[in-house]
Amino acid sequence: xxxxxxxxxxxxxxxxxxxxxxxxxxxxxxxxxxxxxxxxxxxxxxxxxxxxxxxxxxxxxxxxxxxxxxxxxxxxxxxxxxxxxxxxxxxxxxxxxxxxxxxxxxxxxxxxx
Amino acid sequence: xxxxxxxxxxxxxxxxxxxxxxxxxxxxxxxxxxxxxxxxxxxxxxxxxxxxxxxxxxxxxxxxxxxxxxxxxxxxxxxxxxxxxxxxxxxxxxxxxxxxxxxxxxxxxxxx
Numbered sequence: 001x002x003x004x005x006x007x008x009x010x011x012x013x014x015x016x017x018x019x020x021x022x023x024x025x026x027x028x029x030x031x032x033x034x035x036x037x038x039x040x041x042x043x044x045x046x047x048x049x050x051x052x053x054x055x056x057x058x059x060x061x062x063x064x065x066x067x068x069x070x071x072x073x074x075x076x077x078x079x080x081x082x083x084x085x086x087x088x089x090x091x092x093x094x095x096x097x098x099x100x101x102x103x104x105x106x107x108x109x110x111x112x113x
Numbered sequence: 114x115x116x117x118x119x120x121x122x123x124x125x126x127x128x129x130x131x132x133x134x135x136x137x138x139x140x141x142x143x144x145x146x147x148x149x150x151x152x153x154x155x156x157x158x159x160x161x162x163x164x165x166x167x168x169x170x171x172x173x174x175x176x177x178x179x180x181x182x183x184x185x186x187x188x189x190x191x192x193x194x195x196x197x198x199x200x201x202x203x204x205x206x207x208x209x210x211x212x213x214x215x216x217x218x219x220x221x222x223x224x225x
Contacts, residue, residue: 004156031211043157043200043215056212091156099209100145100204104156 001050001105002026004105006092012111021077023092032075033093033102034067036060043091049075082112116140117203120217131192136201137183142154147185147213148177149200155199160186166225191223 005024013019025032034046047057049067064080075094079086089109093102120135138146145164149157161170163179174195177185186199188204198220202213 006156033211035213042217043202043213045212045214048211058212089154093156095211099123101147101159101162102211102213103159104149107156109154 004092004094004103006090006105006108008108009106010111012021012113015084015112016081019082019110021078021079021090021092023075024073025071025075025092025094026096026103027085029094030095030097031102031105032056032067032069033095034077035091035093035104036088036108037091038088046077056072079110082110084112086110087105089113105107115187116205116214117201117216117220119199119201121219122217123220124222126188126191126221128192128223128225131189131191133188134186134199134221135183136186137176137214138201138203140203140205144204146179147202148184148186149202151198151218159221160199188221191221193200193225195219196223 007022033050035043037043045058047061047067048055066078068076089107091107092105095102116139118137126132128135145162147162148160150160151157161177166179166181168179174189178185198218200215200218205212205214
């Protein structure tokens with residue numbers, strides 16, 4: 001069964017450093033998303049991406065965040081200058097052209113020290 | 114203002130003891146309600162989508178139902194492997210139907 005994959009599974013970084021989280025969405029899906037979940041809190045929407053551009057973003061997704069689809073299979077989330085409060089699980093998701101059901105990857109646990 | 118509220122926060126059941134989890138929502142013009150299962154340290158795993166009041170979906174020991182104000186996830190004769198956090202989510206009323214807002218989840222523990 002096709003699934004969303006994410007790398008790395010864990011990332012530790014120093015405050016102020018840049019990180020790139022990578023995702024490979026399900027192959028025939030056209031909508032891509034990033035969500036985050038701070039430990040013990042709700043899953044929160046960050047951004048959605050379609051046709052090589054951002055379609056929606058939340059207030060959390062400020063100028064330090066960016067997304068990119070550098071090739072036909074990868075979808076990345078870049079955090080330019082990490083802050084302590086960026087520590088969270090980051091989930092990538094994708095959905096197919098016709099449906100609204102989002103399928104999530106296993107997540108990347110980011111720890112900012 | 115919470116748009117999705119789940120109850121109870123935690124539920125402990127004995128194996129075989131059926132129960133229901135609740136998800137109430139306040140968005141108008143519902144464009145789908147989604148149930149996910151989340152195991153510790155993992156991503157949400159899709160279970161069901163419901164679109165209209167009266168709709169029901171089933172999968173193994175799970176059945177999801179929807180009314181105009183809430184959804185229930187009924188668990189019949191649960192097993193220890195059903196232990197997980199169950200999340201419900203709805204799209205925001207504005208914008209596309211693709212920006213999901215999640216509830217806090219119900220942490221289910223099924224004891225052998």
